[in-house]
Amino acid sequence: MPHSMTAFARDETSGDAGTFIWELRSVNHRYLELNLRLPEPLRQLEPTVRKLLQQSLKRGKVDCTLKYQPPLDHTHELQLNHDLIDGLLVAMAQIEPRMPANHRGATSLDVLAWPDAVNPPIQPDSQQLIKTAASALKTTLQQLCETRNREGEQLGEVITTRLTTIDDIVDQIAARVPEILAKRGEKLRSRIADMATTVDPERLEQELVITAQKADVEEELDRLRIHLGEVRDTLQRDEPIGRRLDFLMQELNREANTTASKSIDGAMTGLTVDLKVLIEQMREQVQNIE
Numbered sequence: 162m163p164h165s166m167t168a169f170a171r172d173e174t175s176g177d178a179g180t181f182i183w184e185l186r187s188v189n190h191r192y193l194e195l196n197l198r199l200p201e202p203l204r205q206l207e208p209t210v211r212k213l214l215q216q217s218l219k220r221g222k223v224d225c226t227l228k229y230q231p232p233l234d235h236t237h238e239l240q241l242n243h244d245l246i247d248g249l250l251v252a253m254a255q256i257e258p259r260m261p262a263n264h265r266g267a268t269s270l271d272v273l274a275w276p277d278a279v280n281p282p283i284q285p286d287s288q289q290l291i292k293t294a295a296s297a298l299k300t301t302l303q304q305l306c307e308t309r310n311r312e313g314e315q316l317g318e319v320i321t322t323r324l325t326t327i328d329d330i331v332d333q334i335a336a337r338v339p340e341i342l343a344k345r346g347e348k349l350r351s352r353i354a355d356m357a358t359t360v361d362p363e364r365l366e367q368e369l370v371i372t373a374q375k376a377d378v379e380e381e382l383d384r385l386r387i388h389l390g391e392v393r394d395t396l397q398r399d400e401p402i403g404r405r406l407d408f409l410m411q412e413l414n415r416e417a418n419t420t421a422s423k424s425i426d427g428a429m430t431g432l433t434v435d436l437k438v439l440i441e442q443m444r445e446q447v448q449n450i451e
Contacts, residue, residue, distance in 0.1 A: 168299055174293070178232065178293040188222050193218055193223070196222070294321050324393060327389060415438065417436045
């Protein structure tokens, strides 16, 4: 079953470790390209994120963004070391009388700048952060894959519809060729009759054979049918099929061009134009398939 490379997913998870907001955006690309945007406290999560994405996605340009909000009880307010500060103030009061008259007294900022005067804010456990963030990413990634699968299924239906139409055109061309050759033969004999001259019958048959050979598209039509069958089989595979489908579109287009170059009839030319339009429509859809 085909999987689209275009999708979007967002998930917000809140718990004791805080709030995690994951956003995943995926568009078509020749290979898998990951662009990660992680907050500084969770930079160490990057290897895990890459591994999870690579396990589920094979192609596409993926933008992965994480927004993290700490829990309310883990604020960034400064925690003062009151015991140390009290000791500093006592020491300052003791040495102040001994300082020169032009000495500028210590300010509050000087006290706060003293080593260990301010305790760092309490942070959630880093392992708990990584565990919760990874779990939230798995949920978001599942949503992304489900979206890619749904769109891929729709793309498969669109391509299958085009394949059915192409089958009909190929059958029309195959049925049209003998009729075209018969009319060409009648037209050639009629012109010879109007000339009121004698023509070697063998020479006439040779001309008809040459015309038939130039207009012979049986091999091209056979290869078209084979490629169409291969496209249908490929659509049923449970694996990345985008590159294989792209190759098959090139082969279909090559056979359609050869068939068009052998056209000796306006109606047949119109059919080959319709054929190439349908193949191009499929090729555009294939560009979005993983």
